[in-house]
Amino acid sequence: MHAGTTTTHDAHDVHDHIHPAPEGFIRKYVFSLDHKVIGFQYFFTGLFLLLIAGSFAELVRLQLTKPEGAIMSHNAYNEMFTMHGTAMVWMVLIPLVTGAIGNFVMPLQIGARDVAFPWLNMASFWIFPIAALILFSSMLFGGPHAGWTEYPPISLADGTAGALWCMAIFVIGISSTMTGLNFMVTIIKMRAPGMTWTRMPLFVWATFATALMNMFATVALSAATGALFIEHVFNVPFFDASRGGSPVLFEHMFWFYSHPAVYIFIIPAFGVVSEVLPVFARKPIFGYKMIAFSSMAISILAFTVWAHHMFPSGLAPWLQLPFMILTYAIGIPTGIKVFSWMATLWGGRIHYTTAMLYAMGFLITFTFGGITGVFLASVPVDLHMHGTYFVVGHFHYVVAGGAVMGFLAAIPYWYPKATGRMMSERIGQLSFWLFFIGLNGTFLPMHWLGLEGMPRRYASYIDFAKSNPDAQFWNTFETAMSFLMVASVGLLVFNVLWSIKHGKVAGINPWGARTLEWTISSPPPYYNFKKLPEVYGRPYDYDRPLPYKNTDNELDEYPEYGRVLMPIPTPAAVGA
Amino acid sequence: MATAAAAIPHGGGHAEVAARYHDVDPVYAETRDLRLLGFVLFLLSDCILFGAFIFAYIYLRVSAPAWPPFVGGHQLPWFDTSFAAFNSIVLFGSGVTMHFALENWKHLNKRKFNMWLIATIILGIGFLLGQAHEYSVVGISWAGSTMGASFFTLTGMHGFHVFVGVCFLTTLAIQANRGVYTGSKYFGLTAGTLYWHFVDVIWVALFFLFYLW
Numbered sequence: 009m010h011a012g013t014t015t016t017h018d019a020h021d022v023h024d025h026i027h028p029a030p031e032g033f034i035r036k037y038v039f040s041l042d043h044k045v046i047g048f049q050y051f052f053t054g055l056f057l058l059l060i061a062g063s064f065a066e067l068v069r070l071q072l073t074k075p076e077g078a079i080m081s082h083n084a085y086n087e088m089f090t091m092h093g094t095a096m097v098w099m100v101l102i103p104l105v106t107g108a109i110g111n112f113v114m115p116l117q118i119g120a121r122d123v124a125f126p127w128l129n130m131a132s133f134w135i136f137p138i139a140a141l142i143l144f145s146s147m148l149f150g151g152p153h154a155g156w157t158e159y160p161p162i163s164l165a166d167g168t169a170g171a172l173w174c175m176a177i178f179v180i181g182i183s184s185t186m187t188g189l190n191f192m193v194t195i196i197k198m199r200a201p202g203m204t205w206t207r208m209p210l211f212v213w214a215t216f217a218t219a220l221m222n223m224f225a226t227v228a229l230s231a232a233t234g235a236l237f238i239e240h241v242f243n244v245p246f247f248d249a250s251r252g253g254s255p256v257l258f259e260h261m262f263w264f265y266s267h268p269a270v271y272i273f274i275i276p277a278f279g280v281v282s283e284v285l286p287v288f289a290r291k292p293i294f295g296y297k298m299i300a301f302s303s304m305a306i307s308i309l310a311f312t313v314w315a316h317h318m319f320p321s322g323l324a325p326w327l328q329l330p331f332m333i334l335t336y337a338i339g340i341p342t343g344i345k346v347f348s349w350m351a352t353l354w355g356g357r358i359h360y361t362t363a364m365l366y367a368m369g370f371l372i373t374f375t376f377g378g379i380t381g382v383f384l385a386s387v388p389v390d391l392h393m394h395g396t397y398f399v400v401g402h403f404h405y406v407v408a409g410g411a412v413m414g415f416l417a418a419i420p421y422w423y424p425k426a427t428g429r430m431m432s433e434r435i436g437q438l439s440f441w442l443f444f445i446g447l448n449g450t451f452l453p454m455h456w457l458g459l460e461g462m463p464r465r466y467a468s469y470i471d472f473a474k475s476n477p478d479a480q481f482w483n484t485f486e487t488a489m490s491f492l493m494v495a496s497v498g499l500l501v502f503n504v505l506w507s508i509k510h511g512k513v514a515g516i517n518p519w520g521a522r523t524l525e526w527t528i529s530s531p532p533p534y535y536n537f538k539k540l541p542e543v544y545g546r547p548y549d550y551d552r553p554l555p556y557k558n559t560d561n562e563l564d565e566y567p568e569y570g571r572v573l574m575p576i577p578t579p580a581a582v583g584a
Numbered sequence: 585m586a587t588a589a590a591a592i593p594h595g596g597g598h599a600e601v602a603a604r605y606h607d608v609d610p611v612y613a614e615t616r617d618l619r620l621l622g623f624v625l626f627l628l629s630d631c632i633l634f635g636a637f638i639f640a641y642i643y644l645r646v647s648a649p650a651w652p653p654f655v656g657g658h659q660l661p662w663f664d665t666s667f668a669a670f671n672s673i674v675l676f677g678s679g680v681t682m683h684f685a686l687e688n689w690k691h692l693n694k695r696k697f698n699m700w701l702i703a704t705i706i707l708g709i710g711f712l713l714g715q716a717h718e719y720s721v722v723g724i725s726w727a728g729s730t731m732g733a734s735f736f737t738l739t740g741m742h743g744f745h746v747f748v749g750v751c752f753l754t755t756l757a758i759q760a761n762r763g764v765y766t767g768s769k770y771f772g773l774t775a776g777t778l779y780w781h782f783v784d785v786i787w788v789a790l791f792f793l794f795y796l797w
Contacts (some may be wrong), residue, residue, distance in 0.1 A: 124618045185629055193622045227629045231636030235737070244726055244733045246640060252653050257643050261636055508649040 016061040029534035041126035042534060043150060044426070046133050047112030054104040055501065060144075061095035064088045066494060069450075075473035075480055078221055085467035086153040091307060093156025094173065097269065098180045101142045101411055105276040106187060106222065107133065109418045110215050112426060116532060117170075117209045118523035119200025119541050124193040128186050135183040143176035143369045155465060157262060160236060160247040160255050161558075168238070168430035174237035181230040181265075184272075188222025191215055197257050200524065206297060206554075207524045207549050217307035217373040217520040218254055221268040225311065229265030246449030256321050263314035271310045274374075274406065275303055277414020280343060286548045287521045288364035289356025293548040295348035301334025309338050319390045322393075328387050335385035339378070346375050361519075362436030366417035369444045373409025377402055380455065398458025404451045408493075416443065419504070424518045428530040429511030435503045443496035449489025453482040516561050522547040617770050623775050626734050627782045634741065638793065641734035648730065663722060665795045671714035672791050675746075679709035679784040682753075686777045689760070692767050694762075694765050701757050704780065708750040738790055745783050752776050 030036050040046060068089050070079050077085065115123055122131050144385040146152055146169040154163035154170075199208065204294045208216075234444050235246045236258065245251035247258045278299075286293040293299065315323055315331040323331075349371055358364065380402040384390050393399060420431045458464075462472045462479060473479040524541055525532070538560045545555030606700065645651050652660035685700035719736075726736040756776045765773060 125622060127758070128622075189622055189625045189629065192625060193618055196619050197621060223625060223629050224632055227632040228636045231633055231640070235640065238737065242727055245730055245734050246644070253649055253733070254647060257640055258645070261640065264636070291608060434634070470745065 011582075023319075037128060043111050043120070043123050043126070043129060044532060044536075046129055047108050047110075048426070049133050050103050050111060050136070051109035054100050054108055055504075057095060057499070058100045058104070059138055059501075061092055061100050062497060063492065064092035066490060068092060071467060072469070072483045073480070073487050075470045077467060077468040079525050082467035085154065085466075086155075087147070087151035089465065090152045090158075091147065094143060094152070094158075094177070095140075096260050097156060097210075097273075097409075098177060099143060099366070100272040101138075101407065102137055102180075102184060102269070102417075105273045105411060106184070106191075106215075109135070109276060109280065109415065109422070110187075110218070113418075113422055113525065114212055114215045114423075114538060115194060115198075116194065116528070117212050117523050118198060118203060118535055119524045119543070120194060120198040123190050124198060125190050128190050132183045132186040135179055135186075136307070137182035139176045139183065139374055142172055142179060146172035146176070155258075157266070158236070158260075158410070160258050161249070162240065162489050163236070164240065171237055171240040174233040174240060177233045178230050178237065181226045181233070184222050184226045185230075187220040188226065191219035192223060194293045195219070200537075200541050206300070207543055207546050208300075210282035210293065210299055210303075211276070211279035211523075213303050214275045214282070217303040217455040218272050218381045220274045220304075221272050221307050221310060225272075227265075228261060229269075232261035232265065234392050234546035235261070245262045249319035251308055256318070256323075259318050259321055260314070263317045264311070267314040267317065268307070269554055270406065271306055273411040274414075275306065277370065277374075277417075278303060280414045280418040280421070281349060281370050282345075283521075283523065284363050284367040284421050285352045286356075286550070287421075287519050288359045288367075289353050289359055290359070290520075290550055291352055291356040292550055293367050294351035294354075295344070295347070296546060298344050299348050302344045305341040306338060307332065309341070313338060316385055316390070319387050320394045328579050332385055332387050336382065339382050339385075341379055346371065346378070359419070360437075362431065362433055362440055363417045365437060365440045366413050366420075369440065370410060370413040370417060371446060373413060373444075375403055377405025377407075377409050379405065393458060395463055396441060396456040396458035397462045400464050401451045401454030401458060405446075406524070408447055408451070413443075413447075415582070416440075416500070419500070421519070422525075423504070424511075424514030425506070425525055425532070428514055428539060429507050429509075430436055430514050430518060431503050431507045431511060435499055435506075439496040439499035439503065442492045442499065446489050446492025446494075446496060448487045450493065453486055457482055522550070522554060524556070524559075527556060527561055529561070566576070619771055620774065623778060627778065630745075630782070631786075634738070634789070637734070637738050637741065637750075638789065641738060641793065642690055644730040644734060652731050652792050660729060660731055661723050661775050664718075664793050667714070667718065668791060668795045671711055671718065672787060674707050674714060675711045676784060678704045678711065679705060679781055682777050682780045689765070689770055689773055690767075694760075695759070699755070701753060701760075705750055705753050705757070708746055708780075711751070712743060712746055715746075715756065716741065735794060739794070742783070742786055742790055745786070749780050749783050752779060 017158050029042075030040070031357045037045060040049075068085065069077065071077050071088075080088070111123070111129070115121070149168040149172065150166070152158060152163065152166045152173040154166065158166075158170065160172055163173075166173070179385060183267070195208075195212060197481060217560050233348060235244075239246050239248065239253075244255040247253045247255050249255060282293060282299055292295045311329060313335045315327060316335045319328060319331075353368075380398070384393065384399065420436050423429070457476075457479065460472075460476050460479075462469055462476070469479060469483075514530050516529055519526070524543075526536075528537060539558050541559045542557040544557065545552070547555065549555070619729040650659065652662060654660075681700045681703040685704060686698050688694075688697040688700060718739075722735075726732050734744065753776055756772055759772060760770075
């Protein structure tokens, strides 16, 4: 690297250096710097933890088949739902949607050879299993019992287990922050030549909005869990009301992160759906800019609504009103997205593949969860329903019906690119229907049970069952339906593993999609792009030629389905 | 980038200086941009960490019936502003010396660069010693009250950042004298300077909140 070896200073010269792939098992598969391998590592670790956290959920459901509690002590029940929530939010959903899908897809979609800081990326991943180990080791010390929010003063009774809980969340927060930082720099600085902001695929927009929240909200969670940790270990009075501290302060610090957290896992799902719908409807996405900007609007508004989780905490009335209005305001960008997706489907030639089924299922269940969220944003309604199963139903419609459905749509969609093989459509569609029916069967009855007053987080509901004779029926029904989701996830895991060997060979572009990752071979080579592609337009205009030059492969644009012309004036049609 | 050229020689004619400026290689030019943005984002997220604890302090202070709070029937003492003001001047002074250090590096004046950088490190250590003195005479304890909790957590976090900064600058001083950086490739020094100014800015907020409010 001496003077005079290079004559041009063009910003993209750098990427013309193709690095040789590492050799040796450890550098290739364990401490890999390659964003694709790291994506796989996140995927399989997250999937493994999903099975653990999901089995906790099934234990919780089995307990509720009898009003007095069927299988375990109340203490064990508290531990189970706490660990279920904590592990699902931090160890499963965030690593899966940002770590796995984001890591694998985002650099490919912007035409980059890796993320900005591969070492940081590797470190972010390896922090994650360590955090998971710390979290699950807390169960050896009696386990945390205060719910996934771990509100003091109740959580302070958890002792060592509570301290380990704080440590685990603090550590995974560092991983999340670093991933956010890495993705932001990658998206800002490393897009392919010609890919302006408004030519980015919508999944990249979603990843950017997510990274923004990852960076700036997660640190507040680190502060909250850090303060709770030093209160646990050194008895420092931040939250102990008897010594001048304030438990409500923890709620503020916690929700300042944890409200954006739900958007951290829902916005990548929005991105996935925005990719899948136009491909399988064979139509340009409707309202590209509105979808992109509404992602950003959601991520910025997310920082201003945290106290709507705290209406029953005695929040001052003059504070309740602005938080209520701001929460309603989030419904606007979300609604814009939902209507844009519906308009994308309108008049399209819809191909019901597994990915498309999940994306359309997402539209139904997420919209349902979103609307019950608007109910809960209203202060008087929330005060009435905050402690009931209505909240559990709402939350799981958004998370399982939104984030997880989006994630499940992403798997069959990008699986051919990641492995070079197609997933089995037959198993995939069966697992979709099991999941969709199981999801609605499990969480829909929670809404009316909640409206009737069934309290959440209780290990037994004897009093409620006395006044509502059908309570046990519905709870047993929910438990039975929840096992359909277990079967679906089992089929998914089987399908993922089986198709690696036995799936149909995918080829470069099995779906006829138009984003950049479909211009390179499947699976992509170590360096992703041999030549850096040049971008001349958005990837969704199905009525026009592909907007790329200098791609590695000539694309067969519409391999299976034939071309659909949409009534949009092309430059040729208007004489341009 | 650690493979970079040999140590910078002193002085030299115009042609030599110009050559040292024109050894920009595009890999460096690109990764400098990436790293600069990454580092600025890191500092911004660090601001949020301090911001969350500052929020906690303001919340606890505003909602307390009296400040300083009463512990066991006795009101805790106020902090000694005059010593902290002196210590602040030490820290802000180190920000000024760091600025001169970087400027001298940019002008290839390595002797002055070393002088200013060592002055910065000494002032940083001086600030840490001042903080240690402050902790020993402040008369409240970490676990004793909300005042102690916020004070020791926030100033402790800041002190830790200063300590990391001193280690950072010492590493930079060693690297610079071993020829890791050149007249056009000195991202480490830029990052060190940014970090040091960041630590100063955080102290402005802490000084105001604990000693002047």
